[in-house]
Structure formats: structure tokens, C-alpha cells
Amino acid sequence: MSRPRIVIVGAGFAGYQAARTLSRLARGAAEIVLINPTDYFLYVPLLPEVASGVLEPRRVTVSLPDTLPGVRIVLGEIDRIDLADRRVGYVDGDGSPADMRYDRLIVSIGSVNKLLPIPGVDEHAHGFRTLPEALYLRDHLTRQIELADLAEDPAERAARCTFVVVGAGYTGTEVAAHCVSATKLLLRRHPRLAGQQVRWLLLDLADRVLPELDERMSATAQRVLDSRGVQTMFGTSVAEATSDGVRLSTGEFVASRSLIWCVGVRPDPVVDDLGLATTKGRMVVDEFLAVPQHPEVFACGDAAAVPDPGRPGEITPMTAQHAVRQGRLAAHNVAASYGHGSFRPYRHKDLGFAVDLGGAQAAANPLHVPLAGPVAKAVTRGYHLASIPGNRVRVAADWMLESLLSRQGVQLGLVPPAAVPLDTASPELVQPLGR
Structure with a gap:
């Protein structure tokens, strides 16, 4: 039998940590695929030092192939997710459309610039x-x-x-x-x-x-x-x-x-096209980061409306601290869905x-x-x-x-x-x- 395929979309803080954790937990047991427009993880907090000339640009980029052993890196820009057929569509590095089947999906597509209707x-x-x-x-x-x-x-x-x-x-x-x-x-x-x-x-x-x-x-x-x-x-x-x-x-x-x-930022517009329940433009998930009615799909980071256990009725802020922890938890719960460990709810302590x-x-x-x-x-x-x-x-x-x-x-x-x-x-x- 072929190995199950776990697809992660987006290599921001959440996606990178999910891939890194799965490369340890599921390497060999599953095919792990990370789809991202670039072959690096960008450590965004140091970008002001790049702009001001303190750091050289490559210092804030971390190679995905070098740091994610056992993870297949696919260069592509996500443009659609077909939940019914379990396929992810993307535009590859040459600008050609492509798609890929998944057995488990981690949506960590992040956020984009918040635009306001101001002339010019x-x-x-x-x-x-x-x-x-x-x-x-x-x-x-x-x-x-x-x-x-x-x-x-x-x-x-x-x-x-x-x-x-x-x-x-x-x-x-x-x-x-x-x-x-x-x-x-x-x-x-x-x-x-x-x-x-x-x-x-x-x-x-x-x-x-x-x-x-x-x-x-x-x-x-x-x-x-x-x-x-x-x-x-x-x-x-x-x-x-x-x-x-x-x-x-x-x-x-x-x-x-x-x-x-x-x-500021807003969730990636791809979320709007999924036809799923959203809160403030973010995908609704349960405390295990799973999408209701789609237990094979998990979401984390800025794309996900994760319940905040410290603020009942609220969702976690769009922060790197939350994204890192949610990425790791999504990976653990994906592994648990295959019988490796048990499901864990999202918990956090502000650092x-x-x-x-x-x-x-x-x-x-x-x-x-x-x-x-x-x-x-x-x-x-x-x-x-x-x-x-x-x-x-x-x-x-x-x-x-x-x-x-x-x-x-x-x-x-x-x-x-x-x-x-x-x-x-x-x-x-x-x-x-x-x-």
C-alpha cells in the first residue's frame, strides 16, 4: 500500500513548524509535502534590520530543503483547495497550473496586507x-x-x-x-x-x-x-x-x-473561496485545530480562528507566538489521526x-x-x-x-x-x- 500524503500549504511560522514537527514524527510513515512560493522560511521580525542595512538579506531566510529533512518541497502559489476531491491546486514556479491529492491537509497560508479604500x-x-x-x-x-x-x-x-x-x-x-x-x-x-x-x-x-x-x-x-x-x-x-x-x-x-x-494584515483571500464557516475572515476550527465536517483538514496560524482558552468566546490573535505553537500542535494532531499519540487541545501561555x-x-x-x-x-x-x-x-x-x-x-x-x-x-x- 502507498504511504498517506500529508500536504502543508504555506511555510510561514505555522507551516514551517508543522513541517518541522512532522519531519520528526512521521518521516518514513507518510509522504510529507510542503507547498510554498519560495524555498525558504522568512524570519520576518528581523526585516526592519534588512531595510535599514544592519543585516544582509539572506540572514533572515532559512532554507527549507536544508532544515526539513524528509519533507518534499514544492514551489507553488496556492490558488484553490477542493475539499470534496481532497486536492490542492497551485501555480508552479513556471507559472503553469498544477494540483496535488492529499490524505491530510494543514492549511497555514497566513495573511496579506490589509487594504483600505483610500484613493491612491x-x-x-x-x-x-x-x-x-x-x-x-x-x-x-x-x-x-x-x-x-x-x-x-x-x-x-x-x-x-x-x-x-x-x-x-x-x-x-x-x-x-x-x-x-x-x-x-x-x-x-x-x-x-x-x-x-x-x-x-x-x-x-x-x-x-x-x-x-x-x-x-x-x-x-x-x-x-x-x-x-x-x-x-x-x-x-x-x-x-x-x-x-x-x-x-x-x-x-x-x-x-x-x-x-x-x-495590519488580513487572512489570505484563498480562505474566502473554501465555502467554510469563518470568523473575522479566518477558518473556524475546534480546539484540536481540525475543521468541522472535514476531520482530514487542519488549519493553524493567521488562516485559522483558533479558540483562545485564555479568553472564552474569543479567538487567538494573529501573532507569531500563536502560529509557532499552533503549527506544532497541528502536526501532533495529524500524527494522532493516524494513531500515533493522542489528540491535544490548543493551550498557550503568553511569553x-x-x-x-x-x-x-x-x-x-x-x-x-x-x-x-x-x-x-x-x-x-x-x-x-x-x-x-x-x-x-x-x-x-x-x-x-x-x-x-x-x-x-x-x-x-x-x-x-x-x-x-x-x-x-x-x-x-x-x-x-x-x-
Whole structure:
């Protein structure tokens, strides 16, 4: 008899952990297939350091073939799931349609940028969830400073040195904190720009940065942003985006060539096409992560509405901490469905949060102990080194070199704007230490 086939769709935090756990539990007993658009797992929490030039891009990518023994890697973009026939459809690396049968399915397709019906945003804003987006932003920052150096018009110079970030959650706060320092370093390399100010705006409809976190962490982040000259504007968003700048909801027009969209995420639209019950766009599952009426299908991570045992009646937040644990549990319960072990319900304990603010600054509350400054930075970096499933020595080496050498400020020119539209789907989520 042929071995059963377990198919995992998506290699974000949940999918990667599911594949890694199954490679240990079911290698040889089942064919394990992981379908993903890339051959790497992206450690998204370190993307701000890629955009600001601290880390080289490959440091945040972990090879799937190298770290998932016994797992067959299929490069493809999922576009349909046929629950009745137990088949997954995808577009392969050559752009050709293909499909695959499954006996067990783990849906871990993650989330995509949250879009809002604001004129011009789709055309002029860029998100920050993928490696190409981080590389594009890194080039874009360098390019704007270099073009400002060439500009004779003071108004154009000011516009090219103005950067608008929408969303003061984890991603937006980290991007602003890291990249404001990077642009100041770039500015100092252009004598013609002596005296020119770099302006960073961080907008959010909330009343503080990091509104999801404890107010003490929010206050720490605000102090760092203030010290670096980042202008935070609360109760404010973008009303319209153009090629020349953005009009704010207050009516003010800000001349800028840079609009960075960090307003949050939504479940992958593939979930909508399944015809299954959803909650807030996420697939309804039971406490064992199984889909009702389809016991052969499990879902985890951002795609799944997992009941939160700590908050009766609520579902778990779309965070990496939950995704990692749910991926492991989905793998255990898939193995249990074949008689290897017993089913386990989802349980979790909050480990705390960490926000890297660049330089020697961070805010963290491991096990709910509030920390700030260099101590929080050490905790944050230690957490990342423990969590990233590869490249630890290379990441640590880049951090050490950053403290000894000046950053390289060059454009690689690898990612054109058309390659990173705002609606690009992505299976990863920026969420360190429980985001």
C-alpha cells in the first residue's frame, strides 16, 4: 500500500513548524509535502534590520530543503483547495497550473496586507511584509537621499527627505525607529545636503504607539521615537495618496515620495473561496485545530480562528507566538489521526513581547517584566537568536560588524516598484516574541 500524503500549504511560522514537527514524527510513515512560493522560511521580525542595512538579506531566510529533512518541497502559489476531491491546486514556479491529492491537509497560508479604500494608496504605497518589500525599501531610502542631493529645488529636496509610515503597531514603529537612523547616516555622506532635515512621520488612528501593548512599552517606544525626531500623529491617517505626497485626514498635505503601509494584515483571500464557516475572515476550527465536517483538514496560524482558552468566546490573535505553537500542535494532531499519540487541545501561555527600536534601544516584557534600553535590547536579540531556525552565527556576526564598521549605503537595484505592489500576498507575519 502507498504511504498517506500529508500536504502543508504555506511555510510561514505555522507551516514551517508543522513541517518541522512532522519531519520528526512521521518521516518514513507518510509522504510529507510542503507547498510554498519560495524555498525558504522568512524570519520576518528581523526585516526592519534588512531595510535599514544592519543585516544582509539572506540572514533572515532559512532554507527549507536544508532544515526539513524528509519533507518534499514544492514551489507553488496556492490558488484553490477542493475539499470534496481532497486536492490542492497551485501555480508552479513556471507559472503553469498544477494540483496535488492529499490524505491530510494543514492549511497555514497566513495573511496579506490589509487594504483600505483610500484613493491612491494601492498605486503609491508599499507594504512591509516580504523580503522583496524590505529590499525595495532599503534601495528606496538610499535613492531618495541621492536624488535629494541632485535636486536644486529646496521643496523637492524636502519632499525626498520626508517619509510617511502609516500604522504605529509593531511593524510601523520598528520601521520608523530603524530607518530614521539609516536615513540620517545616508544624509551625512552627502555634503551638499548639510543642514537638510530628514522628516519621518508615523501616523495611526490610535492614541499612542504600540496600542496593543502595555502602556509602559508604549512610553518607552515613544521616548525613543521622540529622541530621534520621528513625528508621531495620533487620530490621523491618510485621506489620499498621490505621486507628490499624501493628504492626511486632518486636511494637511505632506509632500513626500515615500509612503510605507504598515496598517495590519488580513487572512489570505484563498480562505474566502473554501465555502467554510469563518470568523473575522479566518477558518473556524475546534480546539484540536481540525475543521468541522472535514476531520482530514487542519488549519493553524493567521488562516485559522483558533479558540483562545485564555479568553472564552474569543479567538487567538494573529501573532507569531500563536502560529509557532499552533503549527506544532497541528502536526501532533495529524500524527494522532493516524494513531500515533493522542489528540491535544490548543493551550498557550503568553511569553511577553519585544520591540526592537534600533541602535541600543528596545522595549520588552519577557514573562511580563518590563524592560527598556540596552537590557531590553539584549533580551530581544537573545530571543531572535533562539527563535530563528538557522543562520544564528551569521546574524550574530552581522550585529557585531555593525558595532565596528560603518554601514554600506548603496542601491542594489534588484527590486523595481512594480515587483512589490501593496496587494502582494505573503505567508509571513512580522511578530517577534508573541506578536
